Amino acid sequence: MDFTAHSNLVTADTVAFFKQSHHMLIDGKWVDAISGARLEVHDPADEKQIATVPAGDQHDIDLAVIAARKAFELGDWHHMRPAQRERLLLKLADLVEANAQSMAEIESIDNGKSVTVARYVDVALTVDFFRYMAGWATKIEGTTNDVSAPFAPKNKFVAFTRKEPVGVVGAIVAWNFPLLLAAWKLGPALATGCTVVLKPAEQTPMSALRLGELIQEAGYPAGVVNIVTGYGHSAGAALARHPGIDKITFTGSTEVGKMVGKAALENMTRISLELGGKSPIIVLDDCDPAVAAAGAASAIFFNAGQVCCAGSRLYVHKKIFDRVVSDLSDLAVKMKVGSGLDPSTELGPLVSRAQMDRVCSYIDSGIEQGASAASGGARFGSTGFFVQPTVLVDVNPMMRVVQEEIFGPVLVAMPYDDLDQVAAWANDTTYGLSASIWSNDLSRVHRLIPKIKAGTVWVNCHNILDSAMPFGGYKQSGMGREMGKTCLDAYTESKSVIMSV
Numbered sequence: 001m002d003f004t005a006h007s008n009l010v011t012a013d014t015v016a017f018f019k020q021s022h023h024m025l026i027d028g029k030w031v032d033a034i035s036g037a038r039l040e041v042h043d044p045a046d047e048k049q050i051a052t053v054p055a056g057d058q059h060d061i062d063l064a065v066i067a068a069r070k071a072f073e074l075g076d077w078h079h080m081r082p083a084q085r086e087r088l089l090l091k092l093a094d095l096v097e098a099n100a101q102s103m104a105e106i107e108s109i110d111n112g113k114s115v116t117v118a119r120y121v122d123v124a125l126t127v128d129f130f131r132y133m134a135g136w137a138t139k140i141e142g143t144t145n146d147v148s149a150p151f152a153p154k155n156k157f158v159a160f161t162r163k164e165p166v167g168v169v170g171a172i173v174a175w176n177f178p179l180l181l182a183a184w185k186l187g188p189a190l191a192t193g194c195t196v197v198l199k200p201a202e203q204t205p206m207s208a209l210r211l212g213e214l215i216q217e218a219g220y221p222a223g224v225v226n227i228v229t230g231y232g233h234s235a236g237a238a239l240a241r242h243p244g245i246d247k248i249t250f251t252g253s254t255e256v257g258k259m260v261g262k263a264a265l266e267n268m269t270r271i272s273l274e275l276g277g278k279s280p281i282i283v284l285d286d287c288d289p290a291v292a293a294a295g296a297a298s299a300i301f302f303n304a305g306q307v308c309c310a311g312s313r314l315y316v317h318k319k320i321f322d323r324v325v326s327d328l329s330d331l332a333v334k335m336k337v338g339s340g341l342d343p344s345t346e347l348g349p350l351v352s353r354a355q356m357d358r359v360c361s362y363i364d365s366g367i368e369q370g371a372s373a374a375s376g377g378a379r380f381g382s383t384g385f386f387v388q389p390t391v392l393v394d395v396n397p398m399m400r401v402v403q404e405e406i407f408g409p410v411l412v413a414m415p416y417d418d419l420d421q422v423a424a425w426a427n428d429t430t431y432g433l434s435a436s437i438w439s440n441d442l443s444r445v446h447r448l449i450p451k452i453k454a455g456t457v458w459v460n461c462h463n464i465l466d467s468a469m470p471f472g473g474y475k476q477s478g479m480g481r482e483m484g485k486t487c488l489d490a491y492t493e494s495k496s497v498i499m500s501v
C-alpha cells in the first residue's frame with residue numbers, strides 16, 4: 001500500500017483514515033469477511049493500491065440481514081419515535097458536514113473525481129439530502145376515509161390508512177457518486193424507520209466505510225445500518241435474492257438492474273431501480289451557440305461523463321450546428337486533464353482500467369462505423385485511467401455510440417431540421433432518464449417538453465439535481481424515483497384499517 005504521494009495533498013484526517021485497516025460494519029461491529037478474503041482498492045489517477053477492504057459474500061450478507069432484521073423488529077430503533085429519527089438524521093448530516101473536506105478527499109482518491117466537485121456536489125448534496133429527509137420523518141401520513149361498503153348499508157365504519165416502514169432494505173450502489181447514491185437510499189430508509197444492508201461498489205467502498213463511522217458516532221443503534229463490502233456477483237447477488245429483505249433499492253447498469261429485479265421478484269421483494277441513460281441535449285435555433293457549447297460541455301464532461309444523466313447525445317439545429325460543434329471542441333481540447341486532488345483539474349480519470357478500456361472501445365467502434373472525432377478520440381497519457389474529452393460527429397442513429405450508454409467523456413453530435421424530428425430522435429433509445437432543451441422560445445420549449453420520454457427535463461441547464469425533486473427514469477432507465485416526497489412511498493407499505501363501530 002503506498003499512500004505517500006497523497007499524504008501532503010490531503011488533510012490529516014484523510015491520511016489517518018487510509019492508514020487504518022478497513023472492516024465491514026455488521027450489527028454495530030467492524031468485522032472481516034468470514035472467508036477472510038479482501039479486495040484491493042486503487043486510485044484511478046495513478047493506479048496505485050490505496051487500501052484493501054473485506055470481500056464479503058453470501059455468508060456475511062446473511063449476518064448483516066439478521067442484524068438488520070433484529071434491529072427492525074426489536075430494541076431501540078423499533079421503539080424510536082419519528083422526532084427522534086429526525087434528530088438522528090440531522091446529527092448525521094452535521095457530522096458529514098463537519099467532515100466535508102476529508103469526505104471529499106476520500107471520494108476523490110477512491111473514484112478519481114475532482115475534490116472540489118466531491119466537496120461541493122457529492123458531499124454538499126449528501127448533507128442537504130439527509131436534512132431534507134430528516135424533515136419528512138415527522139410528516140409521514142395516511143388518510144382518513146369515509147367508506148360506503150354497499151353490501152353493509154346498516155353498519156357504521158371508521159377507516160384510515162397507515163404508512164408503515166417497509167422493513168429491511170438492501171441497498172446496492174454504483175461507483176460514480178458512491179457517497180451520494182448511498183445517501184439517496186439511507187435518507188428515506190432512516191426517515192421512515194427501516195433498517196439497511198448497504199453494499200457499495202467494489203471499485204469505491206471507502207466513503208461508505210467512513211460514513212459508517214459517522215453513523216455510529218451519530219448514535220444509530222447497532223444493526224440499523226450494516227455495510228458489507230464485496231463484489232457484485234457474490235455479495236450483491238446474495239443481497240438481491242435474500243428472502244430476509246423486504247425491499248431492494250439498486251443503482252447501477254440496466255443489465256445488472258434487470259438481474260437484480262428478477263432475483264427480487266422471486267420473493268416479491270419491493271424493488272426500485274435507478275439505471276442507465278443516454279440523455280439528449282436539444283439545442284433550438286434561437287440559442288446562442290457559445291451558451292449551447294458551454295452547456296453541452298458541462299452536460300457531458302462533468303464527472304468525466306460518468307453520470308447516469310450525462311448529456312451524451314447532442315442535437316443542434318442545422319443552422320448553428322457547425323458553430324456549436326466548433327466552440328464545443330475548442331472547450332474540450334482546452335480542458336485540464338489530471339488527478340482529482342489537483343484543484344486545477346477539470347477532467348479526472350475514469351474509475352478503473354476496465355471502464356477506460358470500455359470507453360475507448362466505444363470510441364473505436366464509432367470511428368470504425370464512420371464517425372470522426374472533432375476533438376479527443378483516445379486515451380490520455382499512459383498512467384492512470386484517463387480518456388480525452390471526445391466529441392464525435394458524422395454519426396447516425398444506427399451506431400452503437402448513439403444508442404448505447406458509454407459512461408465516459410464521449411459526446412455524439414448530430415444536426416436536425418425540425419422539432420418533431422428531433423423529439424423522435426431524442427426518444428429513439430431504450431433509455432429515458434433525462435434530457436435538456438436549450439432555447440428562450442417558451443412556446444416551442446413547452447411544446448417539446450411533453451414529447452420527451454424522460455424522468456427529468458432541464459431547460460437551459462443540465463445535471464441540476466435537488467433533494468426536493470424526484471429523480472428516476474422512464475423506459476429502461478429504471479423503476480421508481482429517488483428524492484422528493486415521492487421516494488417515501490418506496491420505503492413504506494400502506495395499511496388499510498377498517499373498523500366497524
Ligand code: NAD
Binds near residue numbers: 173200240275405477
Ligand atoms: P453495475 O451495474 O456494474 O454495478 C452497480 C452495483 O451493482 C455495484 O455495487 C456492483 O457491485 C453491483 N452488482 C454487480 N453485479 C451484480 C449482481 N449480479 N447482483 C447484484 N449486484 C451486482 O454498474 P456500475 O458500472 O457500477 O455503474 C454504472 C451504471 O450505473 C451506469 O449504467 C449508470 O448509468 C448507472 N447509474 C444510474 C444512476 C441513476 O440514478 N439512474 C445513478 C448512478 C449510476
